[in-house]
Amino acid sequence: xxxxxxxxxxxxxxxxxxxxxxxxxxxDLDLTIPRGSxxxxxxxxxxxxxxxxxxxxGLEQPTSGRVLIGETDLTGSRPYERPVNTVFQSxxxxxxxxxxxxxxxxxxxxxxxDAKDLAEDALELVQMTRFAGRRPNQLSGGQQxxxxxxxxxxxxxxxxxxxxxxxxxxxxxRREMQVELKRIQTEVGLTFVHVTHDQEEAMTMADTVAVxxxxxxxxxxxxxxxxxxxxxxxxxGFVGQSNLGTGEITGSDGDWLVAEILGSTVRIRxxxxxxLSGRVTFGVRPEKVQLSQGRPTGERTVAKGxxxxxxxxxxxxxxxxxxxxxxxWGVYEQNLDVDPITAxxxxxxxxxxxxxxxxxxxxxxx
Numbered sequence: 001x002x003x004x005x006x007x008x009x010x011x012x013x014x015x016x017x018x019x020x021x022x023x024x025x026x027x028d029l030d031l032t033i034p035r036g037s038x039x040x041x042x043x044x045x046x047x048x049x050x051x052x053x054x055x056x057x058g059l060e061q062p063t064s065g066r067v068l069i070g071e072t073d074l075t076g077s078r079p080y081e082r083p084v085n086t087v088f089q090s091x092x093x094x095x096x097x098x099x100x101x102x103x104x105x106x107x108x109x110x111x112x113x114d115a116k117d118l119a120e121d122a123l124e125l126v127q128m129t130r131f132a133g134r135r136p137n138q139l140s141g142g143q144q145x146x147x148x149x150x151x152x153x154x155x156x157x158x159x160x161x162x163x164x165x166x167x168x169x170x171x172x173x174r175r176e177m178q179v180e181l182k183r184i185q186t187e188v189g190l191t192f193v194h195v196t197h198d199q200e201e202a203m204t205m206a207d208t209v210a211v212x213x214x215x216x217x218x219x220x221x222x223x224x225x226x227x228x229x230x231x232x233x234x235x236x237g238f239v240g241q242s243n244l245g246t247g248e249i250t251g252s253d254g255d256w257l258v259a260e261i262l263g264s265t266v267r268i269r270x271x272x273x274x275x276l277s278g279r280v281t282f283g284v285r286p287e288k289v290q291l292s293q294g295r296p297t298g299e300r301t302v303a304k305g306x307x308x309x310x311x312x313x314x315x316x317x318x319x320x321x322x323x324x325x326x327x328x329w330g331v332y333e334q335n336l337d338v339d340p341i342t343a344x345x346x347x348x349x350x351x352x353x354x355x356x357x358x359x360x361x362x363x364x365x366x
Contacts, residue, residue: 004077004081007068007082008069010034011032013055013067015066016031017029017065025215026055031210033191033193038208039191039192039194039208040193040201040206040210042210043197043212052212053193056193083157085157086161086162087160087161087165090168099128100132102147102151103147103150104118107119107154110155126146126150141168153184158191174201178204182205199238203239209221209223211234211239229272230361233361234364236283240285245262245327246282247260247279248278259280262324264324269358282360284357286329289352290331290352296352299355300355301355302352305329307319307347308345310344312335316334317333318330319341321351331351
């Protein structure tokens with residue numbers, strides 16, 4: 001199927017649904033991923049992200065809907081017929097072949113005369129040239145992951161799928177590879193689709209992040225937009241941490257909504273709220289909240305609470321404050337040695353935040 005192998009353009013999923021018996025893993029998904037972008041599917045286990053990736057790869061076929069690259073319909077075609085390669089968490093390298101031969105395997109199978117040159121170029125791209133003569137068992141996990149990436153890149157696929165590729169690496173190496181993957185994607189200009197449950201991984205590398213939940217996309221956009229202005233309670237809780245409380249919108253004041261949340265009056269900008277009347281879940285990020293041991297003055301929103309826990313994290317300290325409703329709010333304060341907080345668990349404290357930093361979302365149905 002040469003026409004499928006030669007497909008070029010944006011990746012499209014049109015009304016894609018995938019069911020396994022009575023369970024719907026992916027539910028009527030419409031998605032366009034621009035050619036040459038770094039795209040992340042982010043979500044918890046069981047949300048449908050890996051099933052979506054497997055349908056793009058051809059490892060699963062949709063129950064209904066279509067998968068296309070440009071104008072070419074890939075639906076029904078086999079994995080090897082598609083201009084798509086996948087890098088898995090398990091590196092799946094051939095143990096009996098050298099690193100160079102592992103990378104050259106694909107081009108050789110396709111009868112490419114310059115297979116060795118292509119493999120050497122791919123190893124140079126992932127900075128593994130000096131290991132070309134070694135066997136996989138002579139490499140570290142991070143080095144094997146680079147080889148697996150080179151083996152996929154050597155084919156110059158139209159779309160490269162990354163299925164939790166850094167999950168087996170330790171934290172320091174994972175962060176180094178995040179930077180490397182972004183560099184490589186920028187250099188080669190291919191479409192990368194990265195599936196992960198790790199929000200930091202997705203937000204570090206991707207141009208666009210789609211947050212999946214129960215087979216559907218809850219919200220999609222640049223990482224900073226999802227973090228600063230989540231549009232659902234799920235996104236607010238899954239992408240970073242949020243201090244949340246649910247209550248009633250009681251009125252408006254120009255560009256602001258006024259709400260009673262857990263015994264406190266708060267203000268939310270109308271353009272930062274997904275609901276404008278009735279019940280609302282109010283949220284503010286922990287690093288946008290400040291802690292003080294005396295009642296602050298000024299225009300900031302103020303709530304009194306009791307300090308319950310203090311955790312030193314190096315660059316910051318995390319405080320856990322019980323507010324009058326009985327819920328607990330997190331506060332992150334950078335350790336700048338400027339007026340350090342000396343409060344201890346059990347002390348009365350005050351939390352404050354700028355109203356501009358708050359957001360409102362639809363409450364979760366109980």
